[in-house]
Amino acid sequence: MSLPETKERILDSAEYLFARKGFHNTSLRAITGRAAVNLAAVNYHFGSKEALLEAVFERRLVPLNKVRRKNLEVVRETARREGRLPGVEESLRAFIEPTLAFRKSGTGAEDFITLVGRAMSDPDDTVRNVFIRHIAPLFYMLFDILREALPELSPDMLFWRLQFAIGAMGHAICMAGKSYSLPEGVTPVSDVESLTAMLLDFVVAGMERA
Amino acid sequence: MSLPETKERILDSAEYLFARKGFHNTSLRAITGRAAVNLAAVNYHFGSKEALLEAVFERRLVPLNKVRRKNLEVVRETARREGRLPGVEESLRAFIEPTLAFRKSGTGAEDFITLVGRAMSDPDDTVRNVFIRHIAPLFYMLFDILREALPELSPDMLFWRLQFAIGAMGHAICMAGKSYSLPEGVTPVSDVESLTAMLLDFVVAGMERA
């Protein structure tokens, strides 16, 4: 059966397993087994395991980045039209909100966004480089808008604060929906809206710190 | 040559490689090759690759945790003696400062602290579980002190804010000393004192956000 969905099935399976076990700890046999396709299909459709990883990132990251870029452009243009500086909160929201919201955007999106949360600090160059290549332009764009929003902050300080914010977001993504052992009396909400609101509160406060 | 330092050489080499390539992407051959010891020495001294990972964490984490625990106890006792609540900044500092300072505490410590920065969100269960087992008690201790410091904050909210802070710290650790491509005009400082000060500023602001 030469189903046109074979590539998609492989991508879904790889996304699922990469997010849960990591790239190097996931074999092509595990991927094709879960996808119920033949082992050789991966190399036929993608060429190599590494190219498959690239494709897993690309499938979701291209549309997600389009939304984030659009949001940032709107923030910039609106501020310019109204003759004011872009706000810190609206700038960070333009980047963070679509990222966390993406989690419930479709089947497997949750796996992907977990993968994203981990990719930034992945020990493996293969994973991290593929990810950084896709995310760097948006990072610079966000950096530039925050430069305008916080002109009194030195570039160095802004750089680090933005790194802190990104670290907080990535870790929040990794933790969301997991069930680690929790302190007494804690039953943490993890619906997207609440988490986004809490995270934005936190990073805006840190970013605006005098 | 039956040098008593063989175990140490293996630990150093494993620490170096785990931090740079990840656990599953590092072979025992690479470890023993770099350590200039025989392949079989790993299984003789540690029993298995996984037990070696455990030992890598244990060697550094036990003394580091002793410092962090001591610091947190001092914060708690000092506040109690002075009849006041523990402060947010001193509580977070008691945890964060020794962690970042550990980076320059000796040969290889930098590698280890990178490993720590990544362990929290490591895709691999083996790595993450070993780490969480060592860090969980201190996390609860810090959580409890911050409960006293911020009594008006709901446990859920505090839990997430602490997660954000830990995510920021972990990412900062991973980024420190790396040379990623940077925005125009940014030459980020990464000496321990400056980074600690900036990070504390950021997370205290986020934690105290009204």
Added chain:
DNA sequence: GTCTATAGATTGATAGAC
């Protein structure tokens, strides 16, 4: 304790029939 040698399993990738 250190070494050689190798077992035993698993890996990514490919050739070639259909």
Added chain:
DNA sequence: GTCTATCAATCTATAGAC
């Protein structure tokens, strides 16, 4: 495009000489 079969490399782990 999909399959079987397999190659060549790699891996962790261990047995046994020294």
